[in-house]
Amino acid sequence: MRKFIIAASLVSLLAPALSAAQPADDALREYEQAMNLTPNHENGKKVYKICAVCHTPEGWGLESGAYPQVAGQLSTVLIKQLSDIRARNRDNPTMLPFTSPQLLGGAQEIADVAAYISKLPMSPYNGVGPGNDLVLGERLYKDNCVECHGEHGEGILDDHIPLIYGQHYRYLLRQFEWIKNERRRNADKKMVKQIHGFTHRDIRAVLDYVSRIKPPKEKLAEPGWRNPDFPKFARPANLHSGAGYSIDKRPPRPTRP
Ligand code: HEC
Numbered sequence: 001m002r003k004f005i006i007a008a009s010l011v012s013l014l015a016p017a018l019s020a021a022q023p024a025d026d027a028l029r030e031y032e033q034a035m036n037l038t039p040n041h042e043n044g045k046k047v048y049k050i051c052a053v054c055h056t057p058e059g060w061g062l063e064s065g066a067y068p069q070v071a072g073q074l075s076t077v078l079i080k081q082l083s084d085i086r087a088r089n090r091d092n093p094t095m096l097p098f099t100s101p102q103l104l105g106g107a108q109e110i111a112d113v114a115a116y117i118s119k120l121p122m123s124p125y126n127g128v129g130p131g132n133d134l135v136l137g138e139r140l141y142k143d144n145c146v147e148c149h150g151e152h153g154e155g156i157l158d159d160h161i162p163l164i165y166g167q168h169y170r171y172l173l174r175q176f177e178w179i180k181n182e183r184r185r186n187a188d189k190k191m192v193k194q195i196h197g198f199t200h201r202d203i204r205a206v207l208d209y210v211s212r213i214k215p216p217k218e219k220l221a222e223p224g225w226r227n228p229d230f231p232k233f234a235r236p237a238n239l240h241s242g243a244g245y246s247i248d249k250r251p252p253r254p255t256r257p
């Protein structure tokens with residue numbers, strides 16, 4: 001009887017661990033599949049149509065950080081995040097339905113769209129933080145992030161470590177907090193450990209610093225650039241204008257006539 005209870009409680013202890021491993025395994029399988037395919041850039045453009053609705057045709061997302069900038073991200077990172085999101089190894093309820101095989105396709109389409117997105121030039125107007133604690137931010141970055149995200153936030157292609165420079169501040173903030181409190185299941189365990197002791201002030205300071213690292217010239221779009229692959233896409237006038245909401249640049253209040 002005692003043995004049975006021990007066995008039964010072992011099973012109930014192991015069961016959640018086993019089912020939690022499933023999405024990670026599925027995601028890894030798809031990642032490896034997509035990585036071994038030759039991407040088709042033209043088809044990537046077609047696939048990107050459904051993504052443009054949220055991430056915008058330019059791939060710049062919104063300065064508010066509600067949608068991240070994906071333009072210019074490393075292809076390996078895009079493939080990994082797409083595989084994770086659709087295998088539910090990273091929760092993204094807004095985007096999940098658009099990653100179904102019916103809408104997105106298979107590993108080939110993931111490879112194609114990742115190739116297309118990684119070549120899009122980045123926004124010259126990403127959302128930045130308040131800018132009042134950058135000395136601390138820089139020091140924290142140099143001491144805690146360089147090893148993985150690189151000297152300038154450029155990431156590491158072969159290790160699918162994200163490029164983080166030029167990303168919207170509020171998106172960085174949300175992801176960092178989710179990684180820290182282990183809500184983002186695909187997070188890097190070593191990163192979680194590294195940022196364990198970060199205070200609220202540290203987090204804001206380091207991400208403000210990151211959001212202000214300008215991407216190198218060859219990755220950056222000219223101000224006013226619009227993706228010529230989407231000539232008919234209706235864009236609100238203030239989209240990507242630099243006037244959208246960010247913490248230090250709230251849009252002006254409408255004045256009464
Ligand atoms: C309905 C809106 C929507 C659509 C359509 C959509 N996404 Fe997303 N996507 C999001 C949101 C919201 C997030 C950020 C979620 C979060 O905060 O964790 C996101 C995150 C991502 C990320 C992770 C970025 C990062 O750096 O962490 C990638 C990559 C991505 N999307 C690619 C795509 C691709 C490719 C498509 C088209 C196949 C697509 N998305 C379609 C809303 C959308």
Ligand code: HEC
Nearest residue numbers: 144145148161162172175176186187188190191194195206
């Ligand atoms: C040990 C390596 C490591 C260290 C140190 C590290 N990171 Fe990360 N970080 C990663 C990896 C790997 C990911 C992507 C995890 C995944 O696959 O989803 C990531 C993801 C992120 C993301 C989410 C990016 C996105 O587009 O979704 C942010 C933001 C981030 N890191 C910021 C930082 C900052 C700031 C520091 C320093 C305070 C830091 N990281 C330290 C490895 C690291």
